[in-house]
Amino acid sequence: MANLKVDDIDRSFYDFRYDESDSDFYRIEEGLSREIVEQISKEKNDPEWMREFRLQSLEIYQKLRVPDWGPPIDELNMNEIATYVKSHTSMKGKWDQVPDDIKDTFEKLGIPKAEREALAGVGAQYDSELVYHNVKEEVAQQGVVYTDLESALVGEYAQMCKDYFMKLVPPTDHKFAALHGAVWSGGSFVYVPKGVTVEIPLQSYFRLNARGAGQFEHTLIIVDEGADLHFIEGCSAPKYNVANLHAGCVELYVKKNARLRYSTIENWSKNMFNLNTKRALVEEGARMEWISGSFGSHTSYLYPTTFLRGDNAHCEFTGITFAGAGQNLDTGARMVHVGKNTSSYINSKSISKSGGISTYRSSIEIARSASGAKASVSCGSLMLDAESRSDTIPAVTVNTNDADVGHEAKIGRISDDAVFYLMSRGVSEEEALAMIVSGFASPVSKELPLEYAAEMNNLIRLEMENG
Amino acid sequence: MAIDKNSMAVGHIPSLTWHRIKMNEGLVPADYQVGGPAGTAWRLAEPAGGARHQEPAGLGEGVTLSAVPVSLAEQELKKIAPKEAPERFVAGKIPIYHPQSFGTGLGAELDEALLVSDPEADLVDVAAGTEVSRPIKLTVTAWEGRAQAAAQVLHMGAGSKAALLIESVSEGSPEAEGRSILTVSTRIVMDEGAELTLVKAQTLGEDFLSLDDLGVSMAAGAKLDLVVAELGAAQSFRGIQVEQNGEDAVLTGSMGYLAAREQKVDINYNVIQRGKRTQSTMNFDGVLAGKGEKSFRGTIDFRNGAVGAFGDEQENVLLLSPDIVNKTLPVILCEEEDVEGRHGATVGRLSEDMLFYMASRDIDEKTAEQIMVRARLGAVVRRIPDEEMSERLMEFVEEAFADESLS
Numbered sequence: 001m002a003n004l005k006v007d008d009i010d011r012s013f014y015d016f017r018y019d020e021s022d023s024d025f026y027r028i029e030e031g032l033s034r035e036i037v038e039q040i041s042k043e044k045n046d047p048e049w050m051r052e053f054r055l056q057s058l059e060i061y062q063k064l065r066v067p068d069w070g071p072p073i074d075e076l077n078m079n080e081i082a083t084y085v086k087s088h089t090s091m092k093g094k095w096d097q098v099p100d101d102i103k104d105t106f107e108k109l110g111i112p113k114a115e116r117e118a119l120a121g122v123g124a125q126y127d128s129e130l131v132y133h134n135v136k137e138e139v140a141q142q143g144v145v146y147t148d149l150e151s152a153l154v155g156e157y158a159q160m161c162k163d164y165f166m167k168l169v170p171p172t173d174h175k176f177a178a179l180h181g182a183v184w185s186g187g188s189f190v191y192v193p194k195g196v197t198v199e200i201p202l203q204s205y206f207r208l209n210a211r212g213a214g215q216f217e218h219t220l221i222i223v224d225e226g227a228d229l230h231f232i233e234g235c236s237a238p239k240y241n242v243a244n245l246h247a248g249c250v251e252l253y254v255k256k257n258a259r260l261r262y263s264t265i266e267n268w269s270k271n272m273f274n275l276n277t278k279r280a281l282v283e284e285g286a287r288m289e290w291i292s293g294s295f296g297s298h299t300s301y302l303y304p305t306t307f308l309r310g311d312n313a314h315c316e317f318t319g320i321t322f323a324g325a326g327q328n329l330d331t332g333a334r335m336v337h338v339g340k341n342t343s344s345y346i347n348s349k350s351i352s353k354s355g356g357i358s359t360y361r362s363s364i365e366i367a368r369s370a371s372g373a374k375a376s377v378s379c380g381s382l383m384l385d386a387e388s389r390s391d392t393i394p395a396v397t398v399n400t401n402d403a404d405v406g407h408e409a410k411i412g413r414i415s416d417d418a419v420f421y422l423m424s425r426g427v428s429e430e431e432a433l434a435m436i437v438s439g440f441a442s443p444v445s446k447e448l449p450l451e452y453a454a455e456m457n458n459l460i461r462l463e464m465e466n467g
Numbered sequence: 468m469a470i471d472k473n474s475m476a477v478g479h480i481p482s483l484t485w486h487r488i489k490m491n492e493g494l495v496p497a498d499y500q501v502g503g504p505a506g507t508a509w510r511l512a513e514p515a516g517g518a519r520h521q522e523p524a525g526l527g528e529g530v531t532l533s534a535v536p537v538s539l540a541e542q543e544l545k546k547i548a549p550k551e552a553p554e555r556f557v558a559g560k561i562p563i564y565h566p567q568s569f570g571t572g573l574g575a576e577l578d579e580a581l582l583v584s585d586p587e588a589d590l591v592d593v594a595a596g597t598e599v600s601r602p603i604k605l606t607v608t609a610w611e612g613r614a615q616a617a618a619q620v621l622h623m624g625a626g627s628k629a630a631l632l633i634e635s636v637s638e639g640s641p642e643a644e645g646r647s648i649l650t651v652s653t654r655i656v657m658d659e660g661a662e663l664t665l666v667k668a669q670t671l672g673e674d675f676l677s678l679d680d681l682g683v684s685m686a687a688g689a690k691l692d693l694v695v696a697e698l699g700a701a702q703s704f705r706g707i708q709v710e711q712n713g714e715d716a717v718l719t720g721s722m723g724y725l726a727a728r729e730q731k732v733d734i735n736y737n738v739i740q741r742g743k744r745t746q747s748t749m750n751f752d753g754v755l756a757g758k759g760e761k762s763f764r765g766t767i768d769f770r771n772g773a774v775g776a777f778g779d780e781q782e783n784v785l786l787l788s789p790d791i792v793n794k795t796l797p798v799i800l801c802e803e804e805d806v807e808g809r810h811g812a813t814v815g816r817l818s819e820d821m822l823f824y825m826a827s828r829d830i831d832e833k834t835a836e837q838i839m840v841r842a843r844l845g846a847v848v849r850r851i852p853d854e855e856m857s858e859r860l861m862e863f864v865e866e867a868f869a870d871e872s873l874s
Contacts, residue, residue: 069483069491363488368789383804386771390801393484396814398793401755401786404815411769411801411808 025127027210028084034058037182040084044150044185049162057171057181064175071299071328071357076273081245083183085127085210094134102126105207119232121146123204125217128185139198145191146202149218152189161189164220168251168279168307176247176275176301180216184249187217192227192258201230201263201449206248208237208268214245221251223258223286230261232452236296237269243298244272252280254288256310261289265452267459268296270326275301284310284339291447292319294331295459303361305334308342308370320349320444320456323356323388324463332361332394337370337403347443348379352388353463359391364405371402381411382440384433434464475499475580477573477678478706478735479565480764482800490762490796493573493704493733498646499676501584502614505607505649509589512602512632512853529597529627533590537581537652540588540620544569547622547656549684549712569654571682572706572735581618581652588618588652591631595624595658602630602664602853607651609635611672612643616650623661623689630664630852635679637672637699647671649700650678657689659713666851668696669703670863673728677703687713687742693720693749694850696860698867702731709738711745711776718747723847726759726791727867736765736780740806744775751782752843755791756868762794767808769801776803780810785843787816787836837868 026043028036037058041051066073087102105126107113121135123146135146145157152161171181188204208215223229237244246268254260260280268274274297282288290304306315317333335344350358364375381390392409414436422432438445438460445453475495483491509532526532535543548569567575593599607617621631635651649671657663671677677700683691697705709718718738726732738747747767755761767778784793797810817832817839825835844864851857 069485361484363485365488371789381799381801383801383806386802386804388802388804390799391482392799392810393482394797395484395488395490396793396795396812397488397490398786398795398814399791400789401791401816402789403786405812406814407795407797407810407812409797409799409808409810411799412806413804 025210026086027082030082030212031079032058032061032083032183036083040183040185043084043086047153047158050153053166054182057178060171061175061178061182064178066175067301070301070330071359073273073299076243076245080212080243082210082213083216084185085213086129087126087131098132102131105209119201119203121202123148123188125186125204125206127208127210127213128215130186135202142196142198143193144196144198145189147189149187149189149220157189157191160191160222161220164222164251164253165218166249166251168281169249169277173277177249177277180218180247180249180277183214184216184218187219187248190221190229190231192223192229194224195226197228198230201232203232203234206233206235208244208246212242212244214247217248219248219250221260222253223255223260225256226258227255228259230263232449233262233264236267237272241271244269246272246274246276248276250278252288254280254282254286256283257285259287261291263291263448263452265293265456266296270296270298272297273299278302278304280304280306280315282306282308282310282313282315285312286310287313288315290315290317290319290333291444292317292331293444293456294319294321294329295463297329298327300329300331302331303334305336306344307336307338308344309338311339311341313339313342315344317346317348318444318447320441321358322351322460322463323353323358325354325356328357330359330361334363335365335375337366337373337375339370341372342370343374344376346377346379349440349444350379350390351382351384351437351440352390353384355387357389359393361393363395364397366398366400366403366405368399371400373403375405377407379409380440382437383411383413430464434461437464475576477576477704478733478764479574480735480796480798481737481766481768482798484796490764490794493735493762495678495704496676496702499648500614501580501586501616501650502648504587505609505615505617507589507617508606508608510604512604513855514601526591526603527599529594530599530603531592534587535590536585537588537618538585540590540618541582543590544620544654544656569682569684570708570710570739571652571654571680572708572737573678573680573704574706577650577652577678577680581616581650584616586616586618588620591619591621593621593623593627593629595626597624597627599629602632604853605631605633607633607635607649609637609647609649609671609675610640610643611637611647611674612640612645614646614648616652618652619654621653621655623655623657623663625658626660628662632666632851632853632856633668634856635669635671635677637675647675649675652680655683657683657685657691659686660688661686662690664692664852666694666856668856668860669699670860671699673699673701675700679703680706681708683709685709685711685713685716685718688715689713690717693718694847695720695722696848697722697724697732697734698860698863701729703733705732705734707736709747711738711740711742711747714742714744716742716745718749720749721847721850722749722751723844724751724753724761725844725864725867726753726761727756729758731760732762734761734763737768738766738778739768739770740773740776740778741770742773745773746776747778749780752847753782753784754787754840754843755784755793756787758788758790760792764796764798765810766798766800767810769803769806769808771802773803774805776806778806778808782812783843784812784814785816785839786814840864840868
């Protein structure tokens with residue numbers, strides 16, 4: 001088992017955990033084989049097409065190579081990862097029916113409180129399966145469907161699921177998309193009918209509690225024509241000294257004139273390999289907004305991708321990455337312009353500290369058909385010491401002259417003058433540094449609901465206090 | 468990425484990205500060969516004002532020129548170059564997959580190809596303290612239908628000062644029926660306080676395959692002003708690598724390029740800033756027309772210890788036709804806190820506002836485009852400290868854009 005020696009900050013707020021006993025949890029044997037995939041399929045009562053899909057994905061996984069262009073992932077050994085861990089409890093629709101230890105975990109993370117105060121619906125996944133799912137009555141009455149993907153696969157929306165599942169991210173896309181196709185479990189299905197505006201956000205929270213395990217949830221969201229949704233995704237895990245793996249997949253379909261905002265605060269523990277894939281297909285006149293905060297994980301590969309297929313489609317990506325000690329976070333975005341007069345804007349910030357490595361990686365691709373396309377990229381990187389590393393690798397491909405693409409990137413340190421100015425007004429040096437870093441991150445935090453902005457600022461404060 | 472095993476991959480970016488977007492390196496066609504020697508003519512520029520003086524023997528006092536095989540030039544380079552072992556890692560963390568003993572923009576594969584063919588290389592030594600008053604000019608002449616190469620190793624002694632203008636041109640050759648190829652390799656070692664203005668211009672005929680490589684090592688206080696004009700050839704690969712090893716080394720520069728008709732231009736620029744307070748500022752101005760294709764990879768690599776360093780790289784691309792392909796990959800690698808790095812790129816056609824302004828002065832779109840091309844490439848060419856050469860290059864641009872089929 002790989003031993004991940006990571007100096008961690010005091011993040012005990014997220015590190016509490018309950019040991020999982022055999023009597024309460026079912027855990028599939030470590031490794032990846034046809035037998036294991038068939039066993040997962042059996043456990044989940046898959047329809048036959050899904051069983052075949054999993055086995056085909058496994059074959060693709062075995063043929064594809066590990067990427068050679070990103071952070072090293074040699075410490076990740078699939079033979080030491082349990083791909084399926086499930087509590088013996090079934091998914092509940094009422095919070096008091098959830099087992100105490102799991103309930104307590106989510107209580108500590110503030111999920112039920114947030115549900116009461118600020119959310120239209122909540123899904124809570126613990127290890128490989130959802131343990132709680134609920135949507136507010138008035139939202140359900142609007143026709144909004146928010147359920148676990150397993151239920152959706154066999155219910156009223158079975159055909160819709162089959163039509164959309166892993167069509168945007170096919171298993172052939174890359175090795176970990178194929179892995180996801182083989183062993184996916186849990187996640188959410190959301191359908192917002194035509195013209196419906198969901199006034200307050202829906203949220204899914206993913207907690208990977210098991211040691212040496214993987215989480216492979218699949219989120220499938222379809223926002224129909226003219227509809228509007230804000231979906232929030234949160235994730236955390238307690239820290240172990242062995243590798244855990246997250247290879248989730250998010251597929252978002254934003255139909256004509258619809259709008260979808262997808263916000264993520266990722267705070268996996270620092271033994272996590274976060275090899276996640278997120279993709280959106282945006283139709284005519286529709287708008288996609290990604291808000292992304294990456295704070296946790298040992299190693300991350302995360303590049304939300306948007307296909308602007310319809311004319312006049314628009315996408316914005318606002319993201320921040322904070323790489324601390326022992327972390328190698330490779331994040332960014334990809335925008336593919338296909339429709340006419342499409343537009344995209346990327347605003348990315350990264351911070352490196354205490355030996356952390358952050359890499360901003362992106363690709364803007366303007367197809368020949370995308371006449372009138374406009375794309376703009378702005379990325380800023382902050383180096384907080386000389387032990388850390390920060391790289392910026394943005395690519396632009398333009399296949400028509402009828403396009404305007406602008407790109408700017410800056411890298412640097414905190415200005416001594418700014419710190420001196422704040423200190424001259426009675427602010428301590430530590431506070432001054434934290435204030436400046438929070439200001440640097442403000443383009444992201446101001447886009448988040450208040451509770452999440454507070455959590456993000458808390459994470460920044462924790463990182464700044466370390467060292 | 469599946470690479471034709473017969474192709475030579477050059478101009479590797481120091482830090483790989485997605486293979487799918489095909490920007491990690493340039494692929495030289497499989498029929499590439501180094502071939503025999505190209506014609507080389509060294510001389511000093513005409514004195515200012517056109518007054519004729521008797522030419523001094525060679526390139527002036529304190530400058531020596533000798534011709535040796537590339538393999539021997541390699542040994543001479545090792546004697547004068549900084550003594551660090553070939554790098555195996557970029558900034559200690561990312562493995563280099565093509566280590567090179569003396570870094571150049573096109574990389575180790577071209578070095579190896581040159582060593583196999585072992586054409587002649589010119590060794591130029593500018594003695595310490597020498598100030599060469601007039602630019603040294605080298606014309607590399609390639610004949611159509613042949614593969615040929617020229618290599619130079621230039622040593623700028625401590626405190627020396629010179630301008631070197633290298634121009635690659637081609638001439639017709641009715642007998643030859645082979646592939647027209649020219650390879651130029653230029654490697655320069657600048658000792659402490661040396662100052663060099665370096666111009667590299669390429670106006671080869673439209674059938675040519677051009678590989679033009681440059682590697683510069685800069686000691687403390689060295690100053691390099693670089694002007695590059697990439698205008699001719701059917702397909703060209705341009706490599707530029709500058710390593711700022713000493714404190715306060717300064718690189719300033721401009722590159723202009725043109726990809727019209729079915730021209731393909733591949734550029735790899737890499738500046739490695741190791742020394743304290745080193746500075747690099749480089750502008751790339753390009754025009755794409757017809758079915759022109761361009762791939763630009765530009766990297767500023769701040770190494771640990773480059774305290775107070777500054778690096779800037781800007782690219783402006785004017786797109787004149789719907790059939791062009793433009794690829795841009797501006798990279799910053801950084802492992803030092805106290806640096807300031809930035810890059811920017813603007814890619815697009817003439818703005819509606821500009822066209823409206825021109826139209827209000829009775830200037831049609833085609834003429835407006837020609838004015839902008841002239842302004843953009845002219846700004847680069849005018850930096851060349853030799854009127855005759857800059858006029859010739861502007862004429863080349865004018866002729867290229869007089870052709871209606873370009874845009």
